[in-house]
Amino acid sequence: MEMPTKTLKGAATFKEAPTFKDQRRERIIQVARSVFYEVGYAGASMSMISSRLGGSKATLYAYFNSKEDLFEAIIREQCGQIADLFLAHTGTDDLRATLAVMGRELLTAIMSDEAVRTFQLIVEESHRNPQLAEMFHNVIQSQGGSNLVNLLQAAHARGQINAPNSQEAAMVLKSLIFGDCHFKRIMNLAAQPTEAHLSRQVDLAVDIFMAYYGSKSAG
Amino acid sequence: MEMPTKTLKGAATFKEAPTFKDQRRERIIQVARSVFYEVGYAGASMSMISSRLGGSKATLYAYFNSKEDLFEAIIREQCGQIADLFLAHTGTDDLRATLAVMGRELLTAIMSDEAVRTFQLIVEESHRNPQLAEMFHNVIQSQGGSNLVNLLQAAHARGQINAPNSQEAAMVLKSLIFGDCHFKRIMNLAAQPTEAHLSRQVDLAVDIFMAYYGSKSAG
DNA sequence: GGTGAACCGTACTGTACAGTTCGGTTTATT
DNA sequence: AATAAACCGAACTGTACAGTACGGTTCACC
Incomplete structure (x- = not known):
């Protein structure tokens, strides 16, 4: 059904065709x-x-084939774009700085107009189409989160923090980073935060995180 | 338009009539x-x-008068019911215990099936009807939150914590209490948490909160 | 310059909905 | 028993939608 062999569009037979349709x-x-x-x-x-x-x-x-199909394709594509916002990070010796950078990245991504609207639409359709919610959550969790889990695990191994349960620690950090911004944003009760607000939020989150996991014996 | 003077339903003329309609x-x-x-x-x-x-x-x-009217009445009523879940609390000397109790109350309320579904519907309609979102947020913020702000303010004044910005401290505590439960729940990716999970979540939140605001100089 | 696929415009089918109308019926007050 | 308000059921209006059909048209490729 999909264009078997066929020289197309002037451009010669590259592996990645310029795509007519x-x-x-x-x-x-x-x-x-x-x-x-x-x-x-x-x-x-x-x-x-x-x-x-x-x-x-x-x-x-x-x-x-249907409205539902089209919608799904859109959400799928949008999730890909959000995933692309997360870069790969290798931990440096300055853990606080690394966490701050990753935190900013995460918060910026999740608070963007597109991500917020995508989330709202997914919630609206989460009953009819639960896979979309799973996909979105995977993007946040795996792309934006497993980075974090790995990083915290490494930091724990290095003795920089005391977080035997790195999964839980990552959850805590994410919660602190999100604050109530996201909650309000989803309800259209807040606009995209300013750079200053964003920085303040992330810095506070890292401070609190390190106060608990930084030195003393934890959980 | 509303029943002028009229003895009704056998029950005599109380101020609060048994209400025919x-x-x-x-x-x-x-x-x-x-x-x-x-x-x-x-x-x-x-x-x-x-x-x-x-x-x-x-x-x-x-x-x-309309579908929209009916929907609004439902959300309004539901918000009232959620608000009723929050009790009045007076701080005791044991701050940690008080915070834990309030935290459990808040988390239980916000994670209930009704509250989650209400939230989802509000998100779905937040474009057409932004007041509903405001109302819901007020319920969480004012009923469940200003209690918290006042309590933290008092604790700060008493020297139990060092939180000059009690508004912000309340936000932090709420974020920690919510964790990622709520985020996942809204997308129908998690069921109502067990008592054990709920306790663990709140206790962790209070621990982290107190690690930062409890003793050392903050913010 | 001819073949065929992709495209356009428009009209159609069938369904579903919000909100209304109305004649007949129950129910409660006097 | 008489009066009036509230209620029922069911049909109706007008609109909007998902998805399809089809004859005519462009346009890429041979």
């Missing part, structure tokens, strides 16, 4: 995303999407 | 709530509600 697919996702993000899943209609797209509804259905 | 109104809210909670706002229909209620749709509209 992948481009269109990408554009559909872009447009549909903006519609879903404006009016929510239930509020959006395929007619609205196709009209804003410019083409016909039939074309839309040639790329996606 | 308030009972029915209450029952409508009950039924509608269960429907909204099962299928969400968009997924629910007034026909479904009235049929499950037993009466006719016209009766339903005699009590509530």
Whole structure:
């Protein structure tokens, strides 16, 4: 069903073809995303999407079998973009600095307009489509979190902190970093935080974290 | 428009009448709530509600002018019920114990099935109806939170903790108490926590909180 | 310059919904 | 028993939607 062998688009036969219809697919996702993000899943209609797209509804259905399919593709793509925000970190000797950097990264990612709206839509659809929630959580947990777990584990082994349960310690740090920003943001009760607010939040989180795990014997 | 003077229902003229139609109104809210909670706002229909209620749709509209009205009444009532879960607390000398008790109360309330579902519905509707989000947040913040702020303020004044910014300290404690339970719960990725898990979470939160604010100079 | 796939526009099918209307019926107050 | 309010059931209005059908059109490739 998918283009067997076929020289295409002038550009010779690279392994990664320039994609005749992948481009269109990408554009559909872009447009549909903006519609879903404006009016929510239930509020959006395929007619609205196709009209804003410019083409016909039939074309839309040639790329996606259903509204649900399209929505899923959008969330999937968005999760990928959020995951890309998390860089790989190797711990340095300055643990506090490393945690602060990772914390800023995490908080910035999760508080971005796109991530917040994605989260809201996932919550809205979490009954009909629980896999989306799992996927999103994996992005935050694994991409943004297992980094953290590994780092804390290493720091524990090095004796920089006393955190035998690195999973739990990572959870604590994440909770401190999020603060109540995220909670409020999800309800549209707060705008994207300023750089200053963000820094304050992360620094406080690291301070508190280190006060507990830094030196004394813990749990 | 509302029953001028009228002896009613056998029961004599108390100030708080036994309510001929308030009972029915209450029952409508009950039924509608269960429907909204099962299928969400968009997924629910007034026909479904009235049929499950037993009466006719016209009766339903005699009590509530619109679907939106009905939904709002439900959320409002639910917020009231959640607020009722928070008791008044006067600080004792044992600060840790007091914090643990309040923490358990807060976590139990916010992690209950009803509170979680209410939160999800509010998120779903937060674009169309931002006041609901505000109301919900007020319940958590003011009922469950200003207690905490006052208590921490008093503890600071008494020298039990060093937290000049009691607002911020309360935020920190709340974040620690919530942990990642709430985050996961909202996405339907976790069930109601067990008593043991709940206790562990709160005790850890209080430990970390006191490690930072308990003795040394902070912020 | 001809073949076929992708596309367009538009109209259609069938369904579902919010909210209304209305004639008949119960129920409670006098 | 008489009066009026509340209620029932069921049909109805108008709208909006997901998804399909189809004849005509572009456009890439041979």
